[in-house]
Amino acid sequence: MAPSPRSLKPAPPPPQPSSPPTPSSPSPSPSPSSSPEETLKSPSLYSDIFYDASHHLHATPSSQTIDSLAPIETFFRKNPRFLYSAAALKDHPYNPLTPEVVLLGASNVGKSSFLNALVSRSGTARVGPRPGKTTLMNAYGVGPAPITPKKDLTPGTHKPTHPLIVMDTPGYGFKSKATWGKSIVEYLASRKALRGAIVLLSSEKKLLDTDRWILKTLADTNTRTLAVLTKVDKAKGRWSVVGSDMARALQEELRALEVQSDYEWSEGSGWVPDVYLTAAGMRGASNTLGNGGGMGGVRAAILEMAGIDLGVKRAKTPEEPQNKSYEGKIVSFDDLQWKK
Numbered sequence: 001m002a003p004s005p006r007s008l009k010p011a012p013p014p015p016q017p018s019s020p021p022t023p024s025s026p027s028p029s030p031s032p033s034s035s036p037e038e039t040l041k042s043p044s045l046y047s048d049i050f051y052d053a054s055h056h057l058h059a060t061p062s063s064q065t066i067d068s069l070a071p072i073e074t075f076f077r078k079n080p081r082f083l084y085s086a087a088a089l090k091d092h093p094y095n096p097l098t099p100e101v102v103l104l105g106a107s108n109v110g111k112s113s114f115l116n117a118l119v120s121r122s123g124t125a126r127v128g129p130r131p132g133k134t135t136l137m138n139a140y141g142v143g144p145a146p147i148t149p150k151k152d153l154t155p156g157t158h159k160p161t162h163p164l165i166v167m168d169t170p171g172y173g174f175k176s177k178a179t180w181g182k183s184i185v186e187y188l189a190s191r192k193a194l195r196g197a198i199v200l201l202s203s204e205k206k207l208l209d210t211d212r213w214i215l216k217t218l219a220d221t222n223t224r225t226l227a228v229l230t231k232v233d234k235a236k237g238r239w240s241v242v243g244s245d246m247a248r249a250l251q252e253e254l255r256a257l258e259v260q261s262d263y264e265w266s267e268g269s270g271w272v273p274d275v276y277l278t279a280a281g282m283r284g285a286s287n288t289l290g291n292g293g294g295m296g297g298v299r300a301a302i303l304e305m306a307g308i309d310l311g312v313k314r315a316k317t318p319e320e321p322q323n324k325s326y327e328g329k330i331v332s333f334d335d336l337q338w339k340k
């Protein structure tokens with residue numbers, strides 16, 4: 001499956017790493033019309049938590065979606081393997097066949113923990129309590145070994161060992177290297193195999209200036225973007241309220257960037273309208289669908305972004321939901337198809 005080339009444009013320079021990002025408050029926005037916060041106990045009980053474009057928070061208990069999301073979990077669980085580290089764009093091997101997705105976010109936001117939760121294996125990527133744990137771009141192969149037609153194996157092309165590459169990156173901000181911006185922006189702008197970026201934001205914090213900068217860089221490099229909140233179990237206040245507020249601020253930011261963009265980088269075609277809420281590194285979380293809460297749905301969204309179709313449809317909300325507050329618009333897997 002050869003990735004299609006993206007039209008490119010130079011990205012802006014990153015903010016100075018020497019000046020720590022100043023948190024800024026999201027602009028006020030209306031409260032969601034229906035909010036299930038009264039009923040959501042712990043993110044670990046949910047396989048799919050996302051906040052959609054119409055400002056509805058959807059949370060699906062694991063028991064309701066396990067059947068439909070289990071094949072996707074199995075895909076991610078299969079054969080995860082560290083492939084290589086890269087300090088600069090030139091260090092990435094030629095890759096004409098395997099789709100790549102990249103994890104981006106501030107230092108300590110939980111990128112490596114998120115990767116471990118994706119593949120349901122805590123030791124895959126190294127995690128640390130202090131910022132600056134990951135110092136290079138680290139590529140991980142995910143999924144069962146694909147069958148590659150001989151005609152695709154042109155000279156210089158290695159046989160793919162995995163159907164998907166997930167790229168972990170050093171965090172931006174505190175303790176990150178000054179070269180971070182340059183090498184990662186180059187990767188975003190030039191890597192033909194790149195199908196999309198997953199931007200991780202901490203539920204413990206507001207949107208940072210560096211987060212705004214990376215979102216703008218993604219718009220300017222025409223990179224598909226999926227936003228994910230981490231650490232919802234550590235949110236200060238009710239996690240569903242904190243998560244919803246953060247998700248709304250993000251959606252506003254993305255909509256503003258879309259207006260400025262020179263590309264068709266818009267809601268649905270450039271960025272995914274749903275913001276996913278996760279608790280990947282949460283201690284004592286249920287291991288039913290991997291490690292942590294909210295991982296089921298986000299795995300499906302990542303496959304969608306990478307253009308990998310396992311033929312799995314997201315389960316519909318039951319006719320008679322256990323709790324009425326789960327009603328509202330449900331974004332089906334089909335609705336999330338990228339517009340061509």
Ligand SMILES: Nc1nc2c(ncn2[C@@H]2O[C@H](COP(=O)(O)OP(=O)(O)OP(=O)(O)O)[C@@H](O)[C@H]2O)c(=O)[nH]1
Pocket residue numbers: 105106107108109110111112113114126127128129130131132133134135169170171172230231232233234278279280281282283
């Ligand atoms: N409670 C909780 N802790 C988390 C979660 N995700 C990550 N952590 C913790 O946050 C700390 C940082 O996690 P990492 O995964 O190393 O973060 P990172 O973004 O990869 O950090 P850098 O590589 O330094 O940029 C670790 O102590 C994790 O256990 C989460 O969802 N909930």
Ligand SMILES: [Mg+2]
Pocket residue numbers: 111112113126127133134168169170171
């Ligand atoms: Mg890391």
